[in-house]
Structure formats: C-alpha cells, structure tokens
Amino acid sequence: xxxxxxxxxxxxxxxxxxxxxxxxxxxxxxxxxxxxxxxxxxxxxxxxxxxxxxxxxxxxxxxxxxxxxxxxxxxxxxxxxxxxxxxxxxxxxxxxxxxxxxxxxxxxxxxxxxxxxxxxxxxxxxxxxxxxxxxxxxxxxxxxxxxxxxxxxxxxxxxxxxxxxxxxxxxxxxxxxxxxxxxxxxxxxxxxxxxxxxxxxxxxxxxxxxxxxxxxxxxxxxxxxxxxxxxxxxxxxxxxxxxxxxxxxxxxxxxxxxxxxxxxxxxxxxxxxxxxxxxxxxxxxxxxxxxxxxxxxxxxxxxxxxxxxxxxxxxxxxxxxxxxxxxxxxxxxxxxxxxxxxxxxxxxxxxxxxxxxxxxxxxxxxxxxxxxxxxxxxxxxxxxxxxxxxxxxxxxxxx
Amino acid sequence: xxxxxxxxxxxxxxxxxxxxxxxxxxxxxxxxxxxxxxxxxxxxxxxxxxxxxxxxxxxxxxxxxxxxxxxxxxxxxxxxxxxxxxxxxxxxxxxxxxxxxxxxxxxxxxxxxxxxxxxxxxxxxxxxxxxxxxxxxxxxxxxxxxxxxxxxxxxxxxxxxxxxxxxxxxxxxxxxxxxxxxxxxxxxxxxxxxxxxxxxxxxxxxxxxxxxxxxxxxxxxxxxxxxxxxxx
Ligand SMILES: Nc1ncnc2c1ncn2[C@@H]1O[C@H](COP(=O)(O)OP(=O)(O)OP(=O)(O)O)[C@@H](O)[C@H]1O
Ligand SMILES: [Mg+2]
Numbered sequence: 001x002x003x004x005x006x007x008x009x010x011x012x013x014x015x016x017x018x019x020x021x022x023x024x025x026x027x028x029x030x031x032x033x034x035x036x037x038x039x040x041x042x043x044x045x046x047x048x049x050x051x052x053x054x055x056x057x058x059x060x061x062x063x064x065x066x067x068x069x070x071x072x073x074x075x076x077x078x079x080x081x082x083x084x085x086x087x088x089x090x091x092x093x094x095x096x097x098x099x100x101x102x103x104x105x106x107x108x109x110x111x112x113x114x115x116x117x118x119x120x121x122x123x124x125x126x127x128x129x130x131x132x133x134x135x136x137x138x139x140x141x142x143x144x145x146x147x148x149x150x151x152x153x154x155x156x157x158x159x160x161x162x163x164x165x166x167x168x169x170x171x172x173x174x175x176x177x178x179x180x181x182x183x184x185x186x187x188x189x190x191x192x193x194x195x196x197x198x199x200x201x202x203x204x205x206x207x208x209x210x211x212x213x214x215x216x217x218x219x220x221x222x223x224x225x226x227x228x229x230x231x232x233x234x235x236x237x238x239x240x241x242x243x244x245x246x247x248x249x250x251x252x253x254x255x256x257x258x259x260x261x262x263x264x265x266x267x268x269x270x271x272x273x274x275x276x277x278x279x280x281x282x283x284x285x286x287x288x289x290x291x292x293x294x295x296x297x298x299x300x301x302x303x304x305x306x307x308x309x310x311x312x313x314x315x316x317x318x319x320x321x322x323x324x325x326x327x328x329x330x331x332x333x334x335x336x337x338x339x340x341x342x343x344x345x346x347x348x349x350x351x352x353x354x355x356x357x358x359x360x361x362x363x364x365x366x367x368x369x370x371x372x373x374x375x376x377x378x379x380x381x382x383x384x385x386x387x388x389x390x391x392x393x394x395x396x397x398x399x
Numbered sequence: 400x401x402x403x404x405x406x407x408x409x410x411x412x413x414x415x416x417x418x419x420x421x422x423x424x425x426x427x428x429x430x431x432x433x434x435x436x437x438x439x440x441x442x443x444x445x446x447x448x449x450x451x452x453x454x455x456x457x458x459x460x461x462x463x464x465x466x467x468x469x470x471x472x473x474x475x476x477x478x479x480x481x482x483x484x485x486x487x488x489x490x491x492x493x494x495x496x497x498x499x500x501x502x503x504x505x506x507x508x509x510x511x512x513x514x515x516x517x518x519x520x521x522x523x524x525x526x527x528x529x530x531x532x533x534x535x536x537x538x539x540x541x542x543x544x545x546x547x548x549x550x551x552x553x554x555x556x557x558x559x560x561x562x563x564x565x566x567x568x569x570x571x572x573x574x575x576x577x578x579x580x581x582x583x584x585x586x587x588x589x590x591x592x593x594x595x596x597x598x599x600x601x602x603x604x605x606x607x608x609x610x611x612x613x614x615x616x617x618x619x620x621x622x623x624x625x626x627x628x629x630x631x
Contacts, residue, residue, distance in 0.1 A: 005508045313477050314477060
C-alpha cells in the first residue's frame with residue numbers, strides 16, 4: 001500500500017465519524033495543552049530563578065569553613081576546623097586574579113536611629129562588596145578600605161532601613177546604634193528589591209571586624225572571591241586552595257564556584273519542571289484511554305469490513321497498520337491542537353500575569369508532539385492487534 | 400485449475416464435532432462455470448471460503464493452479480487472494496464511506512498499485528458494469544443491483560482466475576438478480592472460473608456443471624452442457 005493511499009483510507013474513516021473523532025482528539029489536546037502549559041511555567045520559573053542568581057555576576061567563588069564531603073557531611077564534626085579569618089581574606093586579596101575579595105558575617109540586630117528602632121539583618125563585610133555583588137550605592141559611599149582589623153564605626157543602610165528609620169530625612173552623617181555600639185551612617189544602598197523572598201533592602205552593612213565582634217563570632221561565615229573575567233575557574237580554585245592550605249595546614253574549607261551553584265539549582269529546577277509535567281501527564285493518560293475506547297468501538301463496528309479487506313487480499317500487517325494509523329493520526333492532530341492551545345494559554349497568562357514567568361522551549365514542543373504520537377501508538381496497538389487477528393470468515397459474517 | 404483432495408473441515412461446537420466438509424474430492428478446470436446447491440447447512444459456504452483461502456481445511460490438500468496452497472504462509476495467502484481470487488457476497492460488503500470507484504480500487508490499493516495506474520482500470524471496470532455515471536456515489540445511494548455490480552467490479556479488477564459468488568442474487572429482486580448473473584457469466588466467457596452458490600434451481604440450471612451438496616459431502620456432480628443460453 002502506498003503512503004498516500006494509506007493516509008487517505010485513514011482520513012476517510014476518521015472523517016466518517018466527525019464528532020467522535022473530534023472529541024477523541026480533544027481529549028489528547030487537553031492533555032498535551034496541560035503538559036505544555038505546566039512545563040512552560042516550570043521552565044519559566046527555572047529561567048527566572050537562574051536570572052535572579054546570575055544578576056550577582058558569574059565570576060564568583062564562595063569559600064565556607066569546614067570540608068563538605070561528597071556525602072554532604074561536614075568533616076568539621078569529626079576534626080577541628082580552623083575558622084576563616086579576616087587575615088585569610090586579606091591573604092586571598094594578593095592573588096593576581098582576585099578582582100575583589102569580600103568576607104561575611106551575618107546576623108540579626110536591633111538598630112536605633114532618629115528615635116526609631118528596627119530589627120534587621122546586619123552584614124559585616126568589606127569595601128569590595130558593591131563591586132562583587134553588583135549592588136551600587138545610591139548616596140554617600142560604601143565602607144572605606146580601612147584597616148581590616150580595626151575599622152572605623154561606619155554603617156551603610158539598605159534603602160528600606162533608611163526609609164523606615166529616617167523617612168525623607170537625609171541620614172548621611174547621622175549616628176545610629178547597633179547592638180549598643182554607635183555607628184556613623186556614611187551611605188545608602190540602591191534599592192535591589194527581593195531575591196527569592198529575601199529583602200535585600202532591609203539590611204545594614206558594617207565593617208567585617210565589627211560584625212564579628214557584634215555577633216560574637218570566631219570566624220567568617222563566608223569569603224567571596226570575584227575574579228577577573230576570562231580567568232580559568234580551575235586556576236582560581238587551585239590558587240585559593242594553595243593560599244588557604246598554606247595558612248590552615250590542611251583543607252578544612254569548601255570552595256563552591258558559581259557554576260556549581262547554578263548546576264545544583266538547575267537540576268533542582270529541572271525536577272520541578274518534570275514534576276509539573278507529570279501532573280499534566282495524568283490528563284494525557286486520560287486522553288490515551290479515550291483513544292483506546294474509540295478504537296475498540298471502531299474495530300467492533302467495522303468487523304465485517306475487516307473480513308472484506310482480508311478477502312480482497314489485505315495482509316494482517318496492513319489491517320494492523322490501518323487501525324494503528326488511525327489512532328496515531330487522531331492523537332497527532334490532537335497533539336498539534338493541544339500545543340497551540342497550551343502555548344496560546346501560556347502567552348495569555350504571560351500578558352495577564354506578568355509576574356508569572358512562562359517559557360516554552362522548542363524542544364518541549366517537539367517532545368510533546370512525539371509523546372502524542374507515542375500515546376496514539378500505545379493506545380492503538382491493542383485494538384489494532386485485535387483487528388488484525390480476527391478470523392476473516394467470522395468477521396465477514398458479522399453485521 | 401482447482402483440485403481438492405480428501406478435504407475435511409470440522410468445527411468443534413461444545414463437545415460435538417460438526418463435519419462441515421466431509422471428504423471432498425473435486426477438480427475444477429480453468430474457465431468452468433460451476434453451481435453449488437444443497438440444503439442449508441450442507442457446507443456450501445464453507446467450501447467456497449476454503450477455495451477462497453479464507454478458511455483452512457482440517458485435513459486434505461488443496462492445489463490452486465498446480466500449487467499446494469495449504470502450505471502457504473499468511474503473506475502468500477493474502478497475495479494469492481488479492482491476485483487470483485475474486486469474492487462476491489450476498490451482502491455486497493461495500494465499504495459505506497467510500498464511493499463506488501473507491502470501493503472498486505481497494506484491491507489495487509492493497510496491492511500497492513499507483514493512482515495513475517489504477518485510474519484507467521477503474522474507469523474501464525465502471526464502464527463494463529454500466530456504472531460510469533455512478534462512480535462517485537456512495538453505496539447507500541445505489542440500488543441493490545448496482546451495489547452488487549460494484550462488488551463484481553471490485554472482485555474482478557485484479558483479473559483473478561477464479562470468481563467465488565456466495566448467493567450473489569440472494570438480496571436482489573428477479574430483474575437485478577438476472578442482470579448480475581448475466582454479468583458474472585460474461586466474465587466466465589473471458590475464461591474466469593466461476594463458482595456460484597445458490598438456492599435458485601433456475602440459476603443452477605444455467606451453469607455448465609452443477610454440484611449438489613448434502614451434509615458436507617458432494618452428492619451429485621452433473622454436467623449440463625448446452626443448457627446455458629447466453630442470449631436469454
Ligand atoms: N464457525 C463455525 N463454527 C461452528 N460450526 C460452523 C461454523 N461455520 C459453519 N459451521 C457449520 O458447518 C456447517 C456448514 O455451514 P455452511 O455455512 O457452509 O452451510 P451452507 O451450506 O452455506 O448453508 P446456507 O445455505 O444456510 O448458507 C453447518 O452445520 C454450520 O453450522
Ligand atoms: Mg452459506
């Protein structure tokens with residue numbers, strides 16, 4: 001049988017029952033639309049989250065105290081871990097590829113100023129912070145490059161803290177109290193908004209050494225090294241390792257590159273996308289059952305026709321492929337309709353809810369259509385095999 | 400040429416065995432015109448289905464054009480049915496959603512013949528059956544006689560050596576039935592072997608050779624040469 005004849009025969013039997021065929025296709029269309037739409041939203045969130053993370057730049061390497069093994073267990077539990085110190089950070093600054101090195105401590109503290117008070121996140125950090133994290137200063141200046149162990153008591157306010165404490169009053173030069181100590185406000189940060197639920201504006205920045213003292217900590221929470229663009233990451237990692245090993249005597253720290261963080265995050269978000277896709281897949285399954293039902297009915301109705309085709313010289317395989325073809329055409333057309341539906345609703349959602357990121361990669365479209373065709377095959381195979389295995393004499397007798 | 404040797408066809412019904420065909424020995428030459436008569440349940444349809452290779456004997460040998468076809472596999476059987484055998488049924492068995500022309504070209508489609516090659520053949524067949532103006536009608540728009548002529552056109556489009564007709568006039572009035580028989584006889588004159596199962600004695604008398612079946616056996620096999628008048 002030639003392909004065009006095969007398609008024509010399949011087409012006529014689908015068109016012979018227009019409503020029935022339409023409803024069957026609709027079942028698949030709804031399933032594919034659900035999968036495309038949900039995975040598009042999943043993928044949109046994926047892209048959105050990664051963009052949020054990379055806004056800090058991709059040339060960052062984070063160093064944390066303690067060696068994390070591949071099992072995710074901290075070696076610090078067993079051995080002694082030397083904390084990361086301000087001196088460690090200073091030593092790293094001498095590395096040739098280090099554009100900026102920033103140490104961190106972090107905690108919550110009560111801030112008083114302008115006769116108001118507010119509990120907020122306080123970062124102990126250094127001069128390099130705005131460059132490393134692309135967080136510009138709006139007015140005044142950031143913490144100066146003071147003596148790292150004995151810095152002056154300066155503070156820089158996040159835009160929210162500034163407006164909560166000072167309103168429209170210019171805070172520059174004013175004194176505030178943080179945990180009992182007095183600090184002079186020398187700058188206000190540009191508003192950065194929220195990143196994954198953290199309000200980056202509800203913060204106060206003070207010098208690292210003072211932060212350690214304030215939170216009564218022995219070591220830094222993290223040191224971030226921003227390297228010059230174009231430097232090989234492995235080179236950066238070995239360089240940092242060499243410096244810190246020399247200072248600590250062994251590897252009691254963990255280096256995480258931005259790329260590793262993005263990889264981990266990416267795989268978590270991929271699982272999210274697959275999970276929502278699977279939920280949509282349930283409706284696709286229902287659509288597939290619809291095809292099984294209709295094809296079973298179709299084979300029963302056309303039993304005598306099957307007998308006739310055999311009498312005219314049709315092979316078992318031709319009968320099989322005719323019915324299989326019908327199921328595949330039904331689901332393939334349903335799949336295309338579902339894709340248009342899914343992408344269309346996605347676009348509408350994107351317009352109606354700009355906050356909800358929607359993204360449909362072409363690979364999804366191709367994949368969704370392949371899934372539809374596969375469902376047609378899987379759903380059609382049992383009825384079609386039944387049709388092909390009918391005894392021709394019996395089939396001809398059916399009415 | 401058709402040759403059946405000690406053909407048995409048994410059906411198991413519950414714990415009872417029905418001998419639908421019981422030791423059939425039959426030789427039919429190319430171009431013969433044979434009628435099969437007999438009471439209901441005597442095995443006429445079973446015999447026809449077996450000759451048409453839609454059914455298989457429980458035991459015995461069947462030679463078609465010198466070849467033992469009881470040995471063929473499914474594919475070869477289908478090909479033999481397609482090219483060597485034409486079926487005409489009492490119930491017409493036209494595909495309802497296809498036009499007359501499309502029904503006629505089904506065997507050609509199954510054989511993988513291209514539309515360009517099919518077209519003249521189908522047109523020719525339609526003309527031969529006086530159906531040219533009905534080519535694009537669906538079966539439901541045709542009379543019984545016209546439907547059966549479409550079925551005959553379909554059965555003969557591959558120019559088979561044998562035409563098997565199981566009560567071809569059973570669903571037709573006298574006039575249409577007569578037309579259909581005349582059509583079949585005209586094909587027989589082109590050297591196609593014609594085997595007609597019928598309950599109509601008048602039809603049986605037209606054939607060159609008449610077989611009478613009872614209880615799965617051939618009771619009578621007579622030649623009635625000369626009695627068939629093509630002009631009638
Ligand atoms: N599939 C089957 N299962 C069981 N018995 C069958 C089957 N097919 C035919 N038979 C039996 O075989 C015998 C012959 O049947 P067949 O259909 O050949 O008769 P027939 O001569 O064509 O009768 P009619 O003139 O009524 O068409 C009958 O007794 C019938 O009951
Ligand atoms: Mg019968």
